Amino acid sequence: MSIWVLRGLRDGVVTTRWPRRPDEYADSWRGPATVSSDAVSSDAVSSDAVVADGAELEWLCPTGAIEVIDRVRVDQGRCILCGRCVAARPDLFAWSEGATAPAAAAVTRQALVVPPEPGAEEAIATARAALAARTAALRRSVHVRHVDAGSDGSEEWEIQALLGPVYDVHRLGVFFTASPRHADVLMVTGAGTVGMSGPLRTTYDGMPDPKVVIAVGTDAVSGGLLSDRLSGVADAVPVDVWVPGSPPSPFAILNALLIATGKLTPGTRR
Amino acid sequence: MTVTSTEPTVAALWETLNSRVTRGMRFAGLFAARRDDGMTLSAHVAAPEGIDTLESPLAPGAVSYPALTPLIGAAFWYERVIHDETGLIPEGHPRLAPLVAPGSPEDHALPRHVAGYGLFTIPHGPVRSGVFESMEYLVETPGEAIPHLNMRIFYKHRGIAARFTGLTVADGTLLAERAEGIASVAHALAYCHAVETIAGCAVPVEAALIRVVHAELERIANHLDVAMRLADAAGLAVATARFALHKERVMRLVGELCGSRFGRGVVVPGGVSAFPRKRPAEILAAIGPLEKEITADAELLMGTSSFLDRLRGTGPLNADRAREHGALGPIGKASGYADDARLARPYDAYPLLRAEPVGEHSAGDAMIRLRVRFEEIAQAFRLIRHALSDFPERTRLTLHSPCDPLDGRATGWAEAPQGEVLYDVTIEGGRIAHCQPRSASFHNLVLMHEVFAGDILTDFPFIEASFGLSVAGAAL
Numbered sequence: 001m002s003i004w005v006l007r008g009l010r011d012g013v014v015t016t017r018w019p020r021r022p023d024e025y026a027d028s029w030r031g032p033a034t035v036s037s038d039a040v041s042s043d044a045v046s047s048d049a050v051v052a053d054g055a056e057l058e059w060l061c062p063t064g065a066i067e068v069i070d071r072v073r074v075d076q077g078r079c080i081l082c083g084r085c086v087a088a089r090p091d092l093f094a095w096s097e098g099a100t101a102p103a104a105a106a107v108t109r110q111a112l113v114v115p116p117e118p119g120a121e122e123a124i125a126t127a128r129a130a131l132a133a134r135t136a137a138l139r140r141s142v143h144v145r146h147v148d149a150g151s152d153g154s155e156e157w158e159i160q161a162l163l164g165p166v167y168d169v170h171r172l173g174v175f176f177t178a179s180p181r182h183a184d185v186l187m188v189t190g191a192g193t194v195g196m197s198g199p200l201r202t203t204y205d206g207m208p209d210p211k212v213v214i215a216v217g218t219d220a221v222s223g224g225l226l227s228d229r230l231s232g233v234a235d236a237v238p239v240d241v242w243v244p245g246s247p248p249s250p251f252a253i254l255n256a257l258l259i260a261t262g263k264l265t266p267g268t269r270r
Numbered sequence: 271m272t273v274t275s276t277e278p279t280v281a282a283l284w285e286t287l288n289s290r291v292t293r294g295m296r297f298a299g300l301f302a303a304r305r306d307d308g309m310t311l312s313a314h315v316a317a318p319e320g321i322d323t324l325e326s327p328l329a330p331g332a333v334s335y336p337a338l339t340p341l342i343g344a345a346f347w348y349e350r351v352i353h354d355e356t357g358l359i360p361e362g363h364p365r366l367a368p369l370v371a372p373g374s375p376e377d378h379a380l381p382r383h384v385a386g387y388g389l390f391t392i393p394h395g396p397v398r399s400g401v402f403e404s405m406e407y408l409v410e411t412p413g414e415a416i417p418h419l420n421m422r423i424f425y426k427h428r429g430i431a432a433r434f435t436g437l438t439v440a441d442g443t444l445l446a447e448r449a450e451g452i453a454s455v456a457h458a459l460a461y462c463h464a465v466e467t468i469a470g471c472a473v474p475v476e477a478a479l480i481r482v483v484h485a486e487l488e489r490i491a492n493h494l495d496v497a498m499r500l501a502d503a504a505g506l507a508v509a510t511a512r513f514a515l516h517k518e519r520v521m522r523l524v525g526e527l528c529g530s531r532f533g534r535g536v537v538v539p540g541g542v543s544a545f546p547r548k549r550p551a552e553i554l555a556a557i558g559p560l561e562k563e564i565t566a567d568a569e570l571l572m573g574t575s576s577f578l579d580r581l582r583g584t585g586p587l588n589a590d591r592a593r594e595h596g597a598l599g600p601i602g603k604a605s606g607y608a609d610d611a612r613l614a615r616p617y618d619a620y621p622l623l624r625a626e627p628v629g630e631h632s633a634g635d636a637m638i639r640l641r642v643r644f645e646e647i648a649q650a651f652r653l654i655r656h657a658l659s660d661f662p663e664r665t666r667l668t669l670h671s672p673c674d675p676l677d678g679r680a681t682g683w684a685e686a687p688q689g690e691v692l693y694d695v696t697i698e699g700g701r702i703a704h705c706q707p708r709s710a711s712f713h714n715l716v717l718m719h720e721v722f723a724g725d726i727l728t729d730f731p732f733i734e735a736s737f738g739l740s741v742a743g744a745a746l
Contacts, residue, residue: 003570008508010563014515025522030529062441082444083535147397148404150426153742154451154532157495160401161521164514178399195372195425196404199396225445226428247451249531 015168018100018251019258026251029099032079032218032244033065033086034114035072036094044092045115046071057092060085063218063225077112077221080246099251105259106242107131109234112221131240131260134210138184138261141173145183145207149200149233150193154247155217159187161250162257174257180206185260187253188237191219191230204237212260215239216253218246274323274679280311280335283326288341290315290322296596296609299692299708300338300348302328302356309356311335314681314692314708316596320615321681321692334359344595347716354424370427370745384410384418394730396425403741409727416722416730421715423745430746434705439465439539439675442702446693447534450709450743452495454530455481455488456686457693457707458537463617464682464695465539469675477541477669478619479657483553484524484533485618485684486650486657491520492687492738493600493643494564497571499735500640504577512567516560523556541670550658561651568644581637585721585733589632597717598710599689600642601737605634611685623656625649636736643738646687676700686710688739709743 016023039045050057054068065078066085072092074085085093098104106112107127110120146159162169163176177183180203188200204213215221215233221242223230233239243256277283291297296316302309309328314321328335337360338345347369349360354371380391395406408420430449434442446461447454459481466473473481494517501509525531527546536542546553571577587597592605602608612620613627628645631638679696689710696704714737721733 004506004508004574007512007567007570011515029525062444080444080448081530081534083529145397146401148402148426148741150428151403151742152448152451153403153740154454156401156403157452158531161514161518163401164518165511166515166518176401180397190404190426191428193426193428195427196396199404199425203397219448225441225448226430226433229429229433246448246534247532249525 014165015171016166018254019263023100023251026099026249028097029249029251030081031096031099031101031104031252032076032081033074033083033093034076034096035074036090036092039072039092040115050092057085057089060088063222063227073113073115075113075222076244077106077109077242078218078224078227079244080218080224099249100255104243104248104252105256107240107259109221109239109242112242112244131212132262135184135212135260135262137210138212139263141175142185142257142261143175143177143183144185144187144257145177145180145203146187146189147196147200147203148189149196149220149236150190150230151217151219155189155219158247158250158253159189159216162254167250167254169254169257172258172263180204181208183207184211185257186211186213186237187216187257188213188233188239189216189220190233191223191226192233192236193230197236200233200236212240213237214241214243214256214260216243216256217248218244274325277324277326280326280328283311283313283324284336284338284341287313287315287324287338290317291342297342297344298596298690299713300345300352301694301706301708302352302358303704303706305696305704309358312694312706313338314694316609316615316690318614321683323681323694328358333357334361336361337363339363344713347712368424369422370424372424380408382410383420386412388412389417396422405741405745407730409730411727414726416725416727419719419722421718423715423741425745426741427745428742431706434702437702439673439697439700439702442695442705443538446707447532449707449746450686450691450711450740451532452492452740453488453686453688453691453709453743455484455533455537456684456691457709458534459485459618459684460682460691460693461695461705461707462537462539462682463684464680464693465675465697466673467680467682468678468695468697469539469673471540471671471673473541473618474668474671475619475622476662478622479661480542480546480669481537482619482623482657483546483654484528484536486654487520487524488533489650489687490564490647491517491524493647494520496643496735496738497568497640500581500636500732501571501577503731503735504580506571506574506577509567509571509574509577516564516567519560523553523560527553538670540673541668544669550661554655554658557651557654564647568647572641572644578637580729580732581640581736582635584636584725584729585736586723587634587717587721589634591717591720592634595717596713597689598713599685599687600639600646601714601717602689603628603642604631604638606630606632609690611683611690615683617684619657622660623653625653636732639736639738674700688743689714707746709740709746711739711741711743712746715739715744
């Protein structure tokens with residue numbers, strides 16, 4: 001057994017310092033597709049030529065995340081990161097960068113639609129304030145219960161990674177718990193299958209107040225590729241924080257967890 | 271490669287199927303689907319040269335057919351799915367309880383199969399302790415031993431097979447990658463192999479090599495996940511952290527190569543989407559130290575007696591049952607039944623790379639299953655090194671040949687970390703008319719019913735982890 005102790009020392013400290021220090025891997029990570037900033041600043045997103053191509057642009061996306069009414073919008077909550085729009089129209093679409101960037105988690109469903117509508121800021125600020133007021137008591141020690149509501153299995157891997165040595169959420173006072181009675185945060189993955197709607201609701205009802213729900217992954221946010229029959233988990237439980245991604249990276253999930261519990265404020269960099 | 275033969279009646283179909291299985295071929299699946307003018311039963315058989323499909327139409331308006339399960343036990347779950355999805359009744363099926371679609375509230379009641387004093391049923395799931403996929407185990411126990419185990423996977427049935435219908439060929443790849451998320455590459459490969467067979471297109475050799483690299487990295491990540499869960503079950507904190515670290519490094523490497531930590535978007539019909547973002551020499555430089563550290567930790571783990579005590583003799587699957595059922599992947603190999611698609615029915619660059627089989631085993635317990643996984647990790651590293659050292663210079667930019675199938679049907683396969691994945695794809699007018707995936711997780715999970723000989727409740731996490739299956743892939 002003592003050999004294992006030595007083996008544990010072999011690689012030194014592998015744990016990220018984020019959020020106290022920036023993490024290169026988190027910052028370089030590719031998130032859902034977005035409307036490229038050049039196209040927004042040059043108003044190409046609402047030019048006549050682009051609007052005329054509207055139907056064609058909308059067809060690019062297999063999950064219907066692109067909408068062209070007067071201007072181009074991308075619903076990141078529907079993006080499964082296939083990259084077709086970025087490959088076909090690099091002038092209009094780009095990858096969002098950084099797993100811990102503001103766009104990596106949203107406190108309203110509408111906030112995942114880019115570029116934001118005028119006035120969206122206000123709704124986000126209201127939602128953020130309400131969330132912060134509710135979770136004021138949770139900042140130092142947070143217990144998380146995960147429920148799979150029909151995921152493809154990859155989100156579980158990325159959540160499990162948070163317990164590993166690289167992300168190690170214990171250092172931030174975050175623990176995973178077996179009982180919903182001890183949980184403050186409900187992390188839900190999956191497209192919201194019929195079979196899981198009951199158990200999911202029962203788990204949510206079993207949690208004491210205050211409680212926060214995080215929808216992890218594009219499937220949980222909108223149903224993803226299955227959105228013709230399953231619409232995500234918001235019908236079963238009230239979602240507070242939305243994390244798109246297919247699947248989202250561990251940093252994106254960690255980011256959402258910290259936003260949900262008021263340890264980070266969305267939209268501000270450290 | 272794929273031979274489809276049609277029999278006039280179901281009885282004739284079973285006769286042909288049974289004669290092939292008794293000749294040593296492996297039963298690989300049974301499905302019912304609405305084709306042309308009525309319901310058709312399609313059975314898959316793994317023959318030496320490929321996966322054959324045998325079919326028989328049902329009489330118009332038929333509501334039942336004679337069950338296959340009494341003849342071929344491996345059809346047990348397949349026929350329950352047929353019943354759930356089409357309402358057809360396989361006459362003579364031993365237990366037609368819902369598997370992927372709960373019918374009524376009574377289907378959620380706790381069934382009892384073993385009678386006796388002091389016996390009770392522990393419903394374990396669908397929301398379980400820890401970060402797991404949702405499924406329910408019904409453990410019938412007098413307190414310690416587990417005389418009977420029942421499984422329910424309908425909680426996360428998503429209707430993947432039905433979703434394929436009407437998609438374009440390219441969109442089908444995206445859905446295949448999300449059928450069983452932890453085996454994205456293998457599912458995309460099996461699907462694309464079927465599509466490529468229909469289109470009659472050949473994959474460029476560079477693309478075939480890149481496919482092998484990604485498929486093998488996926489295998490390494492999956493096997494490390496199993497090692498991590500087993501170490502966690504035994505309470506070896508350092509070993510758990512070490513294997514979690516190795517797995518994270520492998521996933522980061524995959525992410526650096528293609529932009530997705532799960533290798534999504536790499537495989538496309540006709541080839542691959544792009545060159546890896548690292549040069550072959552850089553990838554080789556990255557996997558060198560990785561392999562060394564994984565090997566060292568694997569050796570230490572397989573020499574830690576307190577760990578092996580928990581695995582040795584735990585959850586044994588005997589060799590006869592493994593052969594009879596056609597157990598896939600590491601579970602089959604650990605019980606002396608090795609039918610590895612990469613060796614038996616090679617695809618992509620595997621014929622060039624001359625993959626060697628892993629060692630022969632027969633004990634079939636959790637320890638041997640882990641040993642097989644470590645051998646497969648070593649084998650995967652060899653294949654990756656071989657693929658990259660033979661990698662041609664970047665002279666051609668064609669990484670995928672045109673692949674636009676119009677009409678046709680074919681079965682594609684690939685060896686996922688869990689075992690063989692099958693895709694039976696029918697394309698009409700350039701769109702998917704029908705696509706039936708079959709994961710190794712589905713085929714193997716049913717075997718968990720049978721491996722609790724003398725094992726007790728505390729062995730449960732070891733047995734579950736040693737199977738290394740995905741519920742998403744099983745429930746689809």
